[in-house]
Amino acid sequence: MFAGAPQYIVSGLTQGAAYGLIGLGFTMIFNTTGIINFAQGEFVMLGGMLSVCLLGAGLPLPLAIVAACLATAVIGGLMERLTIRPLAGAPAVNAVIITIGVSILLRGGAMLAFGKDTVALPAFSGVKPILALGAAIQPQSLWVLAVTLALLAALKLFFSATIQGKAMLACACQKKAASLVGISVARMALLSFAISGLIGATAGAILAPITMTAYDVGMMLGLKGFAACILGGLGNPFGAAAGGLLLGVLESFGAGYVASGYKDAFAFIVLLLLLFVKPSGLFGKAGVERV
């Protein structure tokens, strides 16, 4: 019965790491601005597509990826400045619609700029699988896990050791108080969108060699990232990463042991059950509503 288990776990973790990274991007923005950014999936798509495009234009692979991530960070910042900033104070659902509008714009732009075909990024270090613990592991999967852990560590450092990091956390807890002590909430929001763009693009770039990418892969990836950070506890960066890994493995097992057609459905069924039982997610603390 568990013949394929190691393989399911490996592919689940690889896929899950990417969901976790995307969830991380959601958390960055949610923590600082309270907005769920439905264009997060597009940041991931841009990471992949820009890397492929820059590679095609002659840049070496590592440089292409770094340039792509920085460009997406700039796009994230522009998005905050042009669309989110003027919206301060409008009802929350308007912010959701604006991010949906931006995701459509980014998708349309990518289609016109990169065309409609699926493209792939060459694997960072070859495709020869490494056979270990009864499963064939691609080198690229190790890159995905390694980069995810590196980013998590960098974020932990950023939040605990840098002023900007602490300032962003302050905005997350209490915007008014943060601005009272002189933190420019606006600049923190801009920073959060930029960093979230950077993280999303990184996820896109490291995933592209495995999953290939096209102008319209953003939406489903965005939804999975959103599910990951709800699973792990909205607002908790490490919860999002863990939620992503869990989501990936669940999908993989669901596809392997039950019915591959319903793979996506399992992820969302588990999510619904969790929402009904513990809305604050696995690692989030239940918010006490003051009467």
Added chain:
Amino acid sequence: MRIKAILLALCALFAATGPVRAAEPIRLGAVLSVTGPASFLGEPERNTIQMELDKINAAGGVLGRPVEVVILDDETDVNKAVLAVDRLIKKENVAAILGPTTSGNSLAVMGKAAAAKVPLISCSAAEKITKPVNPYIYKVAPSDRLAVARILTHAKGKGYKKLAILTVSDGFGQAGREVLKELIPAGGFEMTADEVFGPKDTDMTAQLTKIQGTSPDAVICWGTNPGPAVVAKNRVQLGITTPLYMSHGVASKKFIELAGDAAEGLLLPAGKITVAEKLPDTDLEKTQLVAYAKSYDERFKAPVSTFGGHGYDSLHLAVRAIADAGSDKPEAIRDALEKIKGFAGIGGIFTFTPEDHAGLGPDAFIMLGIEKGDWVIVGQ
């Protein structure tokens, strides 16, 4: 650079100022999925129709009149397809409709076209489009049944007994799956696994591991890019060596580019256009295929694919029917289409009868292999 057919239509209208009945253009309509998930099918179809239209009009059009095609993009969305067909019939009052690109949209608009007694030549392959026969509905894409038959004859030749199938969960995949589940047992094979993957899925190791568990002699993967390329790569990553057949859905250079080394040794049925130059000179359609492939490559700087061929066939069949009928009345075109025999198109030799509005025989597909990144003809 893309001269939109509509603009063409407008200036043609203005040009034809005089009441001269003869110079008035023949109006055809096309509903194609130029954007959306099926854009890799619709875009080459649109490009081909525009290219061939310029050629036809340069050679004097048909019945001495220029031909124009109002091309509408349904974005692979069924509502937009219905609205587009409505517009073509009621607003553009076209004589015949080319497309839609996908089976789903074709099934959705068939009724409307037939009700308005306007002939429709679909560019999709689903058998349900022409079975049971609707007098006004034709299709140019070869049925999945023919592609499956080609694979199974090859598998029979190799002496395989146990086959596993892995199909994509969209219109194309489902149609293939139904025919596979019918013909595999009928062909005396044993179906060991029936797995599915999503059009946007990015990892099929779970399905392949499960299939490997049933130790089949060969696996048939039925889908269109990018899924099958992921399957091919996963197969190499898992170190699986069981022979893998692909469907004609990936019979394009794009697939080889995406799958990279993982495409090595794969087998798939394809229209002859894919290997136009490599065809033996005795082949009747070679000259036509090579000409089409070359001009498409020059104009659109992209390798040709069988999908573009559907655009070619639907346009040329319509023009041929207008010439045979000597009029652009929808009813006359419908009747003329039904009488077309031995028309050498890109998809194959078309012969329509009142009972068969698909018009293609088994010769539509030949078996191809992939060696060192290029196609190899494996045998008729």
Added chain:
Amino acid sequence: MPAANAVSPAPPAPLLDVCAATVRFGGIHALTEADFAIARGSVTALIGPNGAGKTTMLNAITGMVPLTSGDIRLDGADIAGLPPHKRAAAGVVRTFQNLEVFTSMSVLENVMAGRHALTRYTVAASILRTPGFRRAEAACREAALDCLEFVGLADEADTPAGDLPYGKQRLLEMARALAADPKLLLLDEPAAGLNSKETARLGDLIRAVCDRRHVTVGLVEHDMELVMAVSDHITVLHFGHPLAAGTPDAIQANPEVIKAYLGEDE
């Protein structure tokens, strides 16, 4: 200010009788074995320093917070088990410390919403505009306008509630609560944020609610001047337990209360 309060006659059975109410949030003991009674037709105040458990008591009575133990009787009936929305029908209605006015609706609609439990017609009736619906809706409008007049907001009936100044929104919340024809109206620091003139007018209104509309009033309030002027009876809470209960004069003279409030004088 009304004349000094006459000493109330022998106390009739209390309208509200809270016995040994205990409320615990995790480790915090908000209320421990607290008894609290409100006599019918009286204005009874519940006072005490911050954190004494006043608002918790109010929330417990209105079902916003579950009782850990003890019981609450209204007019003899046990209401401890009722969900919050059933307590209004039982006759207990409250206002809130920080304003909870329905800003998206007009002033009149706010007060009509107050009569939710009393307007009797089915959803189908409201869709088909049956005569029964028309009568009930007109009656509801009538009663709502009457409450608005009572608090002096009659001519602002059609203004959006969000446009009213703070003081008037306080009055609106009162009118809305009155519209529910409660047996007991609980006011949660109604004087918060009001200037002295507005507080005085509030005092008259509270007396009027009790004397003219015959609604018993429970008042949680910090403004001692208002409490002493308006209340027939006062209960003092200290660390979640009643310290003393009696007439305003008795409470002012009670050493325990002074100690609790003003701390030990050396």
Added chain:
Amino acid sequence: MKRPILGQNAAQAVLFFALLLAVPYGLPNEYYLSICILGSLNAVIAVGLNLLMGYAGQVSLGHAAFYGLGAYATAICTTRFGLPIPVGMAAGVTLAAAVAWIVALPTLKLKGNYLAMATLGFGIIVSIVFNEAVDLTGGPSGFVGIPRLALFGHTFESDHGYYNLMAVVLTLVVLLALNLMKSRTGRALRALHVSEKAASSLGVDIAAHKRFVFVLSAALAGLAGVLYAHYLSFIAPASFGFSFSVQLVVMVVLGGMASVWGSVAGAFFLTALPEALREFEDIDILVYGAILVLTIMYLPDGLAGGIKRLSRKLRRTGVDDARS
């Protein structure tokens, strides 16, 4: 100051109905009729969704699922089991309402982002079932051969006939919504949107009211699904997925939250927009996204809100309007 509130809604509805009936005669040709039919179908859903989102403040990112449930229920009843069309229609509406009733209890305890996620997840699960349950729903290549609508012996063959039917249905739905909102239930829903605490302290059963409006909006979506299936006589899972749920939310927000007329306007505008953009070929997706972003930025409370603010400004040109 006694304004007869009774006749006002009915009067507006009759005027609206007359306008709808007149529209076909103003159209250059019949092609635009099918846009009006699809527009009115979307309007029925949008009005229902606005009761849920605009009035009661409960966001739903999965309403296309109820639209699909209605469509597939009637398709399966009438085509696979050969039941008469009215039975299929009843089945469609009831199935959508029943599923909503079951899903409502656990879902509506949630708030804000969690509620959005739960409804989104529910919508995706249902669209996957449409796609995978091949022998029931015909799977990804869709469900063919749904009979044209036939009621009381009359089959609605022509688009014009179907449009007139839609005009009747949409007017009744609008009247239902207007009347409901101008009643005890409407006040309770708008109250709990602002403050659930205050509403429940006044006797409003929050859970019951949320479930009622959730089920009502689902039933209306189901009704639209039924009418869509019998209009197109073909349905495919792709039309009931997440992207259509998003379009519905945009119709409501663009039209104007808590405004029945706003959602009707939003629905027709967003149905006609892509058709009007067809001339732009590839870049219509860009134009659609841009219009979305700009409208939300410059008309935060939607078309209806903007018009209301404009009219209030015009009425008080003299008095400085404190709340801009």
